[in-house]
Amino acid sequence: MLLAIDCGNTNTVFSIWDGERFLCTLRTSTHHARTADAYFTWFSTLLKHYGIEPDITDVIISSTVPRVVFNLRVFADRFFGCRPLVVGKPECLLPFAPRVDEGTQVGPDRLVNTAGAYDRHGGDLVVVDFGTATTFDVVASDGAYVGGVIAPGVNLSLEALHLAAAALPHVDISKPQKVIGTNTVECMQSGVFWGYVGLVREICSRIKGEYGTPMKVVSTGGLAPLFQQTADLFDAFEDDLTMHGLTVIHRYNKENGSA
Numbered sequence: 001m002l003l004a005i006d007c008g009n010t011n012t013v014f015s016i017w018d019g020e021r022f023l024c025t026l027r028t029s030t031h032h033a034r035t036a037d038a039y040f041t042w043f044s045t046l047l048k049h050y051g052i053e054p055d056i057t058d059v060i061i062s063s064t065v066p067r068v069v070f071n072l073r074v075f076a077d078r079f080f081g082c083r084p085l086v087v088g089k090p091e092c093l094l095p096f097a098p099r100v101d102e103g104t105q106v107g108p109d110r111l112v113n114t115a116g117a118y119d120r121h122g123g124d125l126v127v128v129d130f131g132t133a134t135t136f137d138v139v140a141s142d143g144a145y146v147g148g149v150i151a152p153g154v155n156l157s158l159e160a161l162h163l164a165a166a167a168l169p170h171v172d173i174s175k176p177q178k179v180i181g182t183n184t185v186e187c188m189q190s191g192v193f194w195g196y197v198g199l200v201r202e203i204c205s206r207i208k209g210e211y212g213t214p215m216k217v218v219s220t221g222g223l224a225p226l227f228q229q230t231a232d233l234f235d236a237f238e239d240d241l242t243m244h245g246l247t248v249i250h251r252y253n254k255e256n257g258s259a
């Protein structure tokens with residue numbers, strides 16, 4: 001079985017793939033100092049709680065935080081006796097090479113989203129991922145990542161208001177009932193929520209205009225449903241898109257002798 005690890009700047013997600021479906025998905029905060037032993041203690045405790053006894057033979061990692069990879073490599077080696085595939089490293093093959101400026105390091109999460117979305121939808125896509133940052137990834141007709149957009153994340157924007165202005169509290173995102181807020185929290189939620197609806201709509205529209213061929217917009221990430229229910233921003237929402245992309249890249253490496 002495959003253990004797929006998606007490490008973002010805020011959260012790290014572990015999913016176990018038995019070849020047909022995900023047996024479970026476990027989430028912890030991303031912390032570079034967490035040791036291999038600490039990962040295993042957390043991981044095995046939760047598996048026991050859910051009554052799952054997987055036979056993990058392979059590990060694949062995508063990490064937007066380079067420093068966590070060392071301890072995750074030790075974790076894979078010590079507890080599963082395997083050398084993990086790390087997306088973005090030369091030994092990890094990609095189904096389609098990205099077409100970007102020379103020397104650009106595309107975030108591995110974006111390469112993985114590209115592979116997952118192409119596998120499910122074919123090309124000519126925009127993938128919108130609501131993570132720490134909100135990323136827009138353009139997937140060409142042949143499945144290659146050909147660029148995109150990086151915008152501040154929804155929670156990051158709310159947190160920035162709180163950190164920079166003494167009188168603004170910490171606020172969680174939610175859809176405000178009205179645009180005109182009548183208290184501080186509503187005003188902040190309105191600014192970020194409706195601001196984001198506009199940001200997503202405008203960026204997708206400009207991407208489509210520049211790209212020139214009709215495109216499908218696929219969203220992923222915990223906050224995507226919140227925006228989907230409000231306005232018709234996306235053609236599809238898939239909360240497991242990144243994990244699916246990891247299984248696609250893993251299979252590609254198996255088939256091509258690199259895993």
Ligand SMILES: Nc1ncnc2c1ncn2[C@@H]1O[C@H](COP(=O)(O)OP(=O)(O)O)[C@@H](O)[C@H]1O
Pocket residue numbers: 007008009010011012130131132133153155156221222223
């Ligand atoms: N279902 C959800 N509801 C509310 N906030 C969420 C949800 N899922 C994720 N978040 C928040 O969205 C932000 C991005 O989370 P995540 O998608 O895990 O980011 P990353 O992949 O960059 O680590 C974080 O602030 C997280 O707490």
Ligand SMILES: CC(C)(COP(=O)(O)O)[C@@H](O)C(=O)NCCC(=O)O
Pocket residue numbers: 007008009010064105106107108109110131132133134135150
């Ligand atoms: C844009 C990102 C910070 C998004 O990361 P996340 O929100 O998933 O933590 C990450 O993809 C990244 O570090 N990218 C490197 C630069 C690039 O993709 O062009």
Ligand SMILES: [K+]
Pocket residue numbers: 008109129130131132133135
């Ligand atoms: K992301």
